[in-house]
Amino acid sequence: MQVTQTLNEGLKRGYSFTLTGAELEEKVTAKLTEAQPEVEIKGFRKGKVPMAILRKQFGDRILGDVLNESVDAGLKEILSTSNERPAMEPKIEMENGQDWKPGSDATFTVTYEALPEIPALDRSTLTLERLVVKAEEAAVTEALENLAKSAQNFEDRKKGTKAKDGDQVVIDFEGFLGDEPFEGGKGEEYPLVLGSGSFIPGFEEQLVGAKAGEDVEVKVSFPEQYGAAHLAGKEATFKCHVHAVKAPKPAEIDDELAKKFGAEDLAALKAQVAERLEMEYKGAARAVLKRALLDALDGKMSFELPPSLVEAEANQIAHQLWHEENPDHHGHDHGEITVTDEHKTLADRRVRLGLVLAELGRVEKIEVTDSEMTQAVMNAARQYPGQERAFFEFVKSNAQMQQQLRAPIFEDKVIDFIVAGAAVTDKEVTKEDLQKAIEALDEL
Template identity: 70%
Template sequence: MQVTETLNEGLKRGYTITVTAAELDAKVQEKLIEAQPEIEMKGFRKGKVPMAMLRKQFGPRLLGDAMQDAIDAAMKSHFDASGDRPALQPEVKMVAGEEWKEGQDVVVEMSYEALPPIPEVDASAVVLERLVVKAEEAAVEEALKNLADTAKAFEDRKKGSKAKDGDQIVIDFKGSVDGELFEGGSAEDYPLVLGSGSFIPGFEEQLVGAKEGDEVSVNVSFPDSYGAAHLAGKAAVFACTVKSVKAPKAAEIDDELAKKFGAEDLAALKGQISERLEAEYKGAARAVLKRSLLDQLDALVKFDLPAALVEAEAAQIAHQLWHEEHPDVHDHNHGNVETTDEHKALAERRVRLGLLLAEVGRKADVQVTDAEMTQAVLAQARQYPGQERAFFEFVQKNAQMQQQLRAPIFEDKVVDFIVAGAKVTDKEVSKEDLQKAIEALDEL
């Protein structure tokens, strides 16, 4: 077996791999010997079939496997000896192609871009500021008020009162299109909060000012994008009977409210809210710190990038941004999306940082544990209520999905590893300052 270099230019590599006919024949023989003890043929006991008959019967079938094994072995030997790590799957092409005949040497051309040597990261050269926000009393009180609002009750207004936005009206209604009642368009004793936006656009507004006992014809049109295709874009009339008008009454902020939300008393609920708020602030502050770290790493460490990786990433960025600009298009039958210099610049940053973090993690032996993967799968599975088991099975069988879940966990652990060696100072700021810092991330 012979490997000859044909290209060594920057990160591009090219090699010719030659597997002689004798080596290939020996590989076929090896496979036949391995299989012989388990083979039965008419007239022969199991394991006693002559090798010549085995070769005639199974040789052609094993030839392809032997060829692939030999090429794979040559590639592995090459990568072990050279230390090269291909950026993408190497391109392997048989020189003779379909003209190759049994008994000839096998010659293949292999080409790839090697991952570049990546400089060491001096974490001590990274200077970071961690924003710290305490849960202020005003923020806790605002959260309490919002909780009380969600727990509010409704009390009957004085008879003859007109319904206002925010009031709850109890109605019977029957909906019709072209004079015909349609399925799912009727209900009795339905509690509707005016201004909630829970009904078709234009429906609730026409009930503002209605009184108990009123009969109101509500004229609306279903949106063109309505889920039921037979109603989409159609004009409809809802015959409504107002049975009662109720005014909202906010719940008292007291121990009883706390118990409704699973806390022992009001003090305990305030403590829970404070912890939740500070956890949210901490998550936001981490995003700011991570961006600062990545910006510094991008400036500190430079190395050549595999062009194929950059091109693939730029194409993906362009495609993603195109779909963000065209949210109504859900398929990919929209032709090629041209990449711009801006896409390429962003792709170069992502590829550089991705390779850098991967190398730091590899050298530091950063691992994603089974428990961390399970938590990640559980978090994703919650998005598919009732289908959690099917999602788990899908992930178990899908290596690409596993990698998608593992990658952000690995990246965060590498970020934590670098931050642990960096110079980090805490800075206490207000919630508003943290919000401005978060907004600034979107502008970059």
């Protein structure tokens, strides 16, 4: 097989190679000869089918296999000799493909954009700042107060007090469509917190101002998409009797509260809360550090980018942003989406950084382990309660989904590797300072 380079401009590459008719015929004959002992056709004993009949019966299919195998071998030889990796799937075409006839020479062209040579990264030249936030007493106290509210009790209000949002009303209720009660519309001594949104829209609001001992008639309309078809969109009347009006009383912040949340005592709960807060701060600070690192790499690493990758990324960015601006349009049956200079600039950055991280991960042999991948699948499956098994099977058979789950893990591992070798200084800041730094990320 004779390979000739036809294009070498920037990252664009072009090659051609020819498979002679004699070469293809030889390979077809070899495959038929290899298969002959096992072939059995009506009228001939196993292994005794004449070559002419084998060729007539299976020749075209074998020739197709030979062509595919030879083209794959040709591409492999090109990439091996050039020591290059294509940025995207190479385009392979057969010259005069529609006019080609078996027995004649077959010439193929191969075109692709090569991945650029990525400059080596000296991690020690990177200077980064890591924000550190300690869990202050005020933040711990605020978190404990929120826990106390979530564990609140309710106490009877003074007789004659009107119910207000946040109060609990203990009610009997029965629902009617016209004059007829409907199934599932009845309850006794039900503790309903006003403003909780537990009942259908409009119900709880009509109990604001009610007093213990009163009867209240509540008129509502069931939503059009209500789960029970016989009630969807219907107007209903609920006859309610208010047994009690109770005011919320947050739990005391003490050892008893701590035990409700699985801690031995209040001191242990405070330590757990402080640890959780600092983990949250650490995660936010890592996002700030990661952005600073990527900014540094973007300014430091300069090389030619494959135009096809940048174009594909710019189109994807434009498409994604269009759908974010048009959330009600879920399909792809929209008009052409214009790619702006801003999209191209962002695509340029993403492609450059993606190539840098991918190359560093390849050189340093950074990989996503099976256990890390399994954990990622489990985390994603939690979004589909009751369908976890089906989700696992979907991921198992979908290479694209596997890559979507693997990519962020790989990126984080490469980021951690770079940070480990960089000059990183810790800077202690307040929670408010960290929040401002996080908000600034969205502005960039």
